[in-house]
Amino acid sequence: MAGILSYLVFFLCVVLVLCILTMGLNLQWGFTGLFNAGVAGFYAIGGYTHAILTAAPNPQLMGNYGLPWIVGILGAVLLTALAAAVIGLITIRLRGDYLAIATFGIGIMIQLVALNLERWTGGSQGITRIAKPMGAAFDTPMAYNLFYLAFLIAVVVLVYWALERILSSPWGRVLRAIREDEVAAASLGKSAVSFRLQSFVLGSSLMGLAGALYVSFIGFVSPFDFLPILTFQVWAMLIVGGSGNNRGAMLGALVVWGVWASSGVLVSKWIAPAYAAQGAAIQVILIGLVLVLMLLFKPRGLIGERAVVSRHLVW
Amino acid sequence: MILQALVDGVFTGAIISLGAIGLSLTLQIMRFANFAHAEFMTLGGYLALAIVWMIGPGSPTLGLTFGWQLLVAALLASALAGLMAWGLDLLVFRPLRRQGAASLVLVFAAFGAALVLRHVLVLIWGHESYFYTRELQMGVMIMPGMRVMPDQVFILALAVLLMVVLHLFLTFHRTGIAMRAMAESPALSQVCGIRVDSVMRTTWIISGFMAAMAGVFSALTPQLHPELGSNMLLSVFAAAIFGGVGSLPGAVLGGLLVGISENLFLLVADPGYKPAMPFLLLLAVLCLRPQGLLGERSS
Numbered sequence: 001m002a003g004i005l006s007y008l009v010f011f012l013c014v015v016l017v018l019c020i021l022t023m024g025l026n027l028q029w030g031f032t033g034l035f036n037a038g039v040a041g042f043y044a045i046g047g048y049t050h051a052i053l054t055a056a057p058n059p060q061l062m063g064n065y066g067l068p069w070i071v072g073i074l075g076a077v078l079l080t081a082l083a084a085a086v087i088g089l090i091t092i093r094l095r096g097d098y099l100a101i102a103t104f105g106i107g108i109m110i111q112l113v114a115l116n117l118e119r120w121t122g123g124s125q126g127i128t129r130i131a132k133p134m135g136a137a138f139d140t141p142m143a144y145n146l147f148y149l150a151f152l153i154a155v156v157v158l159v160y161w162a163l164e165r166i167l168s169s170p171w172g173r174v175l176r177a178i179r180e181d182e183v184a185a186a187s188l189g190k191s192a193v194s195f196r197l198q199s200f201v202l203g204s205s206l207m208g209l210a211g212a213l214y215v216s217f218i219g220f221v222s223p224f225d226f227l228p229i230l231t232f233q234v235w236a237m238l239i240v241g242g243s244g245n246n247r248g249a250m251l252g253a254l255v256v257w258g259v260w261a262s263s264g265v266l267v268s269k270w271i272a273p274a275y276a277a278q279g280a281a282i283q284v285i286l287i288g289l290v291l292v293l294m295l296l297f298k299p300r301g302l303i304g305e306r307a308v309v310s311r312h313l314v315w
Numbered sequence: 316m317i318l319q320a321l322v323d324g325v326f327t328g329a330i331i332s333l334g335a336i337g338l339s340l341t342l343q344i345m346r347f348a349n350f351a352h353a354e355f356m357t358l359g360g361y362l363a364l365a366i367v368w369m370i371g372p373g374s375p376t377l378g379l380t381f382g383w384q385l386l387v388a389a390l391l392a393s394a395l396a397g398l399m400a401w402g403l404d405l406l407v408f409r410p411l412r413r414q415g416a417a418s419l420v421l422v423f424a425a426f427g428a429a430l431v432l433r434h435v436l437v438l439i440w441g442h443e444s445y446f447y448t449r450e451l452q453m454g455v456m457i458m459p460g461m462r463v464m465p466d467q468v469f470i471l472a473l474a475v476l477l478m479v480v481l482h483l484f485l486t487f488h489r490t491g492i493a494m495r496a497m498a499e500s501p502a503l504s505q506v507c508g509i510r511v512d513s514v515m516r517t518t519w520i521i522s523g524f525m526a527a528m529a530g531v532f533s534a535l536t537p538q539l540h541p542e543l544g545s546n547m548l549l550s551v552f553a554a555a556i557f558g559g560v561g562s563l564p565g566a567v568l569g570g571l572l573v574g575i576s577e578n579l580f581l582l583v584a585d586p587g588y589k590p591a592m593p594f595l596l597l598l599a600v601l602c603l604r605p606q607g608l609l610g611e612r613s614s
Binding site for chain 1: 342347348350407410411414416417418419420422423424426427428429430431434435437438441442548549552556585587588590591593594597598601602605
């Protein structure tokens, strides 16, 4: 019983982190129409920055400054925003696919750096002893995980509330206007490039925040936490839940991660260890099929975007 | 060292070019970035493997490690891969186009399709590497510090032949001209009575065929594994964009540039960073000349 409960707490913590990631992607894709194929990359930038800034000093590694937790979080968000700004400045004025290709490249680059820049990232060994908020105040891991769960719920509620506020503000309306009709928005004096860039940077910083929150929960980081498949999973979460709706994004994170985790359990139970690679392949095929079939048959997702009609419109 | 890197760069460049040609055509004619393109390369490699298992790689001839059977397997596998590329369009992309989906939604579906394709191959063949033949080949010294394998020369010659044939097709054949018209302006070409469906079918078959040939060549030097295509995806994109989207000579030039710079990069950098080179080239070209070297600025 205690085992199930502690797994449930762990599972929910992961889902909450994924909620932040999915809402970041929703800002970019759902509200602005920007294609980010490097979700795992931005997530990893956040995770590694936090790790390098806050991990307890280790003579084998550069970095590991042992800075306070909050410095790690801020640093992670800032560096992810910077990376997104560089990529965005180069590609956002070009055709939409080029942003997809460039962000796809970022995902690969981060993976390379994480694996090869061993002096900083620990290579495949990763970085351990990363700062946890209030880590000393709890006796048992279970008590700490419960605290972290409550903390993550608070963060997710805050992010959700902040996103809803800015999306219903004039700024959010401009984003949707550009997504629907760029020429019309431009004719009203709104610079599409500048608004897109803002949305892209903000969404990516949320992904960086999610990465930092994840590693400060686990206390450990390695390249295997940020495999490229994560990008597809987050995309599947957004599409299943319903892009353009933050509540849909969160529902999608819960549903898709639930299906992924339980299919993993089933695969490990039913399939002999010798065929583990095949079992993992089946899981990935499932994610790919979900993506394509949702796009074909239910493009709005479970709860899609609400149709908004101006209250000044006379019926 | 540098000479050897240049020679190796030309060989890998030729393979990248073959991949980039199809990608460039779909980017320009279908108007979306087909992230599943690299999987056609892997698919071609495995289809050829299946055929080689049936008919054998043939006995080594003319200093090559294989006989005419492998060539037959490559052509047959590539034709099959071309048909499957078209099949993917019928199953996934055409229904989305009919729904009026935005081009980025197609990009997204391509990602999903790529995942499914690659992992179906893993499901069947697992993660191990395969070789078409067990024959070993020694490089032939053609100049001091410059070794070339007969297999590589054969691949280069065949790649050049394919490119020339495709160039002639695009320049003189009615369907080729229609493809270029579609690339220029889909609306105008429809007004001129060009059958859009048949142009798209030809485009898919050609790009699948070229990609699969690239996959077989890459698997021949030296091995086949499920990440063969996806590891090259960034290089292929970089080549297509570098040369100028929609331009066949551009894709060839881009492929050679990417191949050579990857190999030169390895002289100075850790091999682990190899995929960084196409990415940096890509960013550089998007910064300085987004239409590519031989591309025209679209309005």
